[in-house]
Amino acid sequence: MRLGVDVGGTFTDLVGWDEERGRAVVSKALNDVSGTTDGVLAAIEQAELTASSIVELIHGTTMVTNLLIERNAGEVGLICSKGFRDVLEIQLSWRERTFDLRYQKPAPLIPRRLRLEVAGRINSNGDELVPLDHEGVATAARQLLDEGVESIVVAFYNAYANPVHERTAGDLIRSIGRGVPVSLATDVDPRIGEYHRVSTAVLNAMAIPKMKAYESSLDALIDAPTYYMHSAGGMMPAREATERPIQLAFSGPAAGVLAGRSVALSTGFDNVITMDMGGTSCDVCLIWQGELRYKDHIDIDWGIPARIRSLAVHTVGAGGGSIASRDPGGALKVGPLSAGAVPGPVCYGRGGTQPTVTDANLVLGILSSETGLIGGQLELADDDAAKALEALGQQFGVTAHEVALAIHRMVNANMAQAIREITVRQGIDPRQCALIAFGGAGGQHAAGVAEELGIKDIVIPSNGSVLSAAGLLLADMEVSSQETSLMPAEQLESSVTEAAFVRITKDAIRRMGAADEEDLVSERYVSMRYVAQSHELVVPLMEDVREAVEVFESEHERLFGTRLGDPVEVVDLFVTVSLRARSVPDPALLSGSSLSRTAKVPARFVYLENGLVDVYPRSEVTAGIKGPCLLQEDNSVTFVPSTACVTRTEPHIVLKLLS
């Protein structure tokens, strides 16, 4: 049995795939304590699996993200070049709120007393100007160890051009030892840009101790090899994950996107937008012509970047728990504040007092107190939600229903805007895409968001509430490596460049820990820009360099509207190495073990349609059903407006908007 286990903020979702029997199992368990393996164990037990039946475990986790955002991570010491220890504290000098006189910039990742400088200097050509002060390195290392740091980062200025000083210092510090992990900034992020590099390396080092502890406790429980989903939607071995855990920072959303791609394939859509709407936020991602899209850094906090390859997922604070209020300018505001699971929406009856999107949907009749949520495990209180909305409505001089409708539309508009950011802003027309909606609240809003954008096709995947866990089973093994190599585009064909590519390919293979290199597929990319521009685009490198330049120019035109025809230069070289040809179950097969056991539910009044609306359990949904109606599953509801109809039900439900 291959297991995909997705550890989220509240739940751990599990999907197991038994290839021999062509059978899937699904389970969902509550997490007790974040950063422990309890949730994983509970999910395995709930699925009635034995440790010995597990062949392979693929793990998606929000642990790294959470511990970095909360700064609940290991204490790191930094050894850096003379004159540059404050770079990490100065950050980008760019404040988040321009006019806020009380703005406070984020605290430095490492306190000043744990950032120590040593002499030694490499210039931008990679030549040594000042030799490394070995004595100084040793003294600094001892001082940090005496301070009790859990990990040491070595980050030298200009080391991207030549990491020799970092390597020498690393060896020296390791020989002083005491078993504290030592990481070199250029091993984590070898690219140009002193602040981004050190920030990435330090965030990585901060995550190492807890990641190692987690991995070894998991290793003690399960004999089977464990792999982790990284932010770019590939999986990597546990060893790589513990050495470079920063790559897991976007692990959770990545799995959802992979599952979305598979759903797109099995329903025959090339261009799709995935929309994963949960309790606090909504992740959207574009898959264009079947291809995933990437970005080259993420921000852990304002001005605190992690330069890792990541799927181009865009997150907006729009979820079921998003709070609605009237702001000082008299406008209705929905989100980004969320009531979360505790206290939760008013209708949960757990102490929430501010009306949320879920409350609005309950009052509108999309949700129902008769069916509740999570297969009836969670009861919903109509009256409390109505009262809270009535109070909010009074502030605008409208009824509870009217304000609920406005909340519903407002959150749709916020998500539509997020989708515009990843489509229109990238020169892509969303009307050419299908919308794949999942997550706890995705189905309630899919049609509204699609209408806002002029999208006609909506896919509601089977088992949407555990879709991310299914996505883990679909990941290829993939490791990437890169370095900065500034040159005019035509020099890409030189032997020096070839040698550089061979070098970084070897590095990627080593990190993948692959046994047999023959099964590996390696792909080369370069980042390019017009000479003297300041931002780059990453394009695949073709046999003929002119083709890559052509791709660059077309991308530039598509994204920014201009094709300049000017000379092009290369900044970074990238290689991704992947291992394909794995047995991949279509997540559609998982529908056989659907959680959907919902009984027939009576029709109910839906305010959006101003009339009674039929409710179909998932098992009774057939092609040709016309809206308005509701499709009910244990963990989710899909609203089908009068302008839409069901065109397919297998392997996934497809809706068509008629207007």
Add this chain to the structure above:
Amino acid sequence: MDSIDRFTAEILRNVLISTVKEMVGTTVRTAYSTCFAHGEDFTCAIFDRDGWMIAQDQGVPVHAGSLQDAVQFILSQAGTVHEGDVFLHNDPFSWGTHQADGLVCRPIFVKERLVGFAANRGHWMDVGGMAPGGWSGTTEDVIQEGLVIPGLRLFTAGQLNEDIKDLLLANVRMAPQLWGDIQAQIASNIVAERRIAALIGRYGIAGFSGAVEAALEYSRKRFLSALEAVPDGVGFGEDVIEDDWRGNGPFAIKVRLEKRGEVINADFSGTHEQVFAPINCTLACTKAAVVAATVAVVDPSLPLNAGLLERIHVSAPKGSLVNPRFPAPTFGATADPVDRVSEVILRAFGDLVLDRIPAGSYATGNNVTGGGMRDRQPFLWYSYQSGGCGAIAGRDGNAAEWHLMANSKNESMEVWETRYPVEFLGYRLIPDSGGPGEWRGGLGTERRLRVVSPTRLSGISDHHRRGARGLAGGGDGLPNGFFVERDGARHGLDELFQLRSPSKFSNLELQPGDVFVSVQGGGGGYGDPDARDDSAIQEDLREGYVTDHFDQSHFRFGPSEETQ
């Protein structure tokens, strides 16, 4: 708003705001200069068909408030506006901020109907003039500062006016880069047009008008409701520009600020008359400082547009330092003069709402350019730096942060070394540089740059004689400074080059090996230093923000030995 309801209008208002954000994204990603791409030294806005501003990204505060006046000026000169026109403008005497800030404005036509304008004002790397990059501290009139563009068409109905282009590019250094940046500005305007067209396509022209009305009404209402928390009354602020390049000065800037009901009135009577040195503050900048400081005090997350601008009145005597007449030089306006105006406004607000006001900040950009030839190619770098900001009741000032009138991302020093003949020797926080107080001023910064080719240095700065002012009993911060390390010794620029001002200069010759040191001072402290919490003092000592040499209680002016 007959045909769309208020909630739809609210949704569309948000679309307008995200449209200006999208303009910003487009500019960043297509820009040629690091100043645009990393520094984000530009501002985008959209206007209705009469030139009233509907939405602006927060952008550069120094552009706040006056874009609308500039666009309306262009329209008053333009005659009939055609689809595909592109206007250029930078005239400091008709609502330009200073010549380096090039405004690129394009009408928005939807189905052959004029519905509004998009504008992008950004810092051009060079507009000619006596010093590369323009930051000459020694000009005597505006013509020495570069090309003046009074508002003309670069494109007419979609056709490039080649003559204008040729004239423009023949008069600037780094012409290809400027042309690239102008293209980026135009691209952002086109994006706005596409977005507005899509909105109108879906919601009709009535939807667009409803959204515009909602945007103006929202900002107006929100501003007025926040303004209620500020008591009616009068406050006074006064500060000086320390000197001009001749060594004359100081020159006073004075304001009487009155808040009465729904209106803010800033009257600059008593301010020194204009000076024939680049320390005059253009009216556009003066207005920007008043708007930015008012918004910061009243409601910092307020979306800027015409709805609230009409409530903020500026009265600046013609021919004074804060509203100069042609041909007074104005290149420095967006730096120290505007910073000084914003600080006097904040101080005047302090008479009304002291607990909302921070102590003074280092309040300069320490703007310096270095230019020359390397391998027969011209190079030009432009350095502007963050420093220490003032403390405010309840917390210490930020270290290495921009003051109110500016906001910009640090550029990578490693990237600089691949582009310009320079090597950085260090970039650090300066211990003991923050003004003492119950709440300590933020630490200033020091950046050391070695030139490896002969380099001509020009700059305009201020606050080099006295540092950021403390507030409510807090002490001053370390002043700003420029130094050159030559032959192992550190010299003030005024000493090494026999200048009459330590902070305003043009075309100083640096030799390979010289190290230029830019010191951005610390922020002012807030409240009595003796009242500072003991644990905060211990932490300052432990982290080295304050050293043992430093006597918190008695320090009022001048740094300890450690900081030199």
